[in-house]
Amino acid sequence: MNLDDFVSETLKQIIKGVVVAQEFGNTCNAKVNPITARLGSSTVGHAYCHETGVPLQHVEFDVAVTVSEEKSTSEEGTVMGSISISPANSSAMQNSSISRIKFQVPVLLPTSGKQIEY
Numbered sequence: 001m002n003l004d005d006f007v008s009e010t011l012k013q014i015i016k017g018v019v020v021a022q023e024f025g026n027t028c029n030a031k032v033n034p035i036t037a038r039l040g041s042s043t044v045g046h047a048y049c050h051e052t053g054v055p056l057q058h059v060e061f062d063v064a065v066t067v068s069e070e071k072s073t074s075e076e077g078t079v080m081g082s083i084s085i086s087p088a089n090s091s092a093m094q095n096s097s098i099s100r101i102k103f104q105v106p107v108l109l110p111t112s113g114k115q116i117e118y
Contacts, residue, residue, distance in 0.1 A: 030108060036108075
């Protein structure tokens with residue numbers, strides 16, 4: 001996978017995850033990446049909701065993505081999903097890469113005692 005494809009797909013999946021979390025947050029008085037977020041002038045890196053004054057929590061994600069590609073050659077090999085059955089006279093070559101993705105999502109946690117049902 002090319003770097004530009006990797007970056008594009010990663011960001012699309014992060015955005016989709018944030019949208020799903022925002023929809024859930026709306027059902028229980030929480031905000032994910034709220035529009036009301038403001039950075040505090042006296043505290044570097046601390047954000048709060050300008051409507052309520054409640055501090056935001058920064059949920060940090062550090063994800064390792066492993067991509068592997070395997071090529072095998074044989075006379076009569078059989079491939080079943082991720083399980084490969086090959087005769088003894090086969091050879092395999094594997095190439096893998098690990099990429100790390102680190103990002104934060106600000107969250108305004110609920111302040112009411114509303115019950116959450118999953």
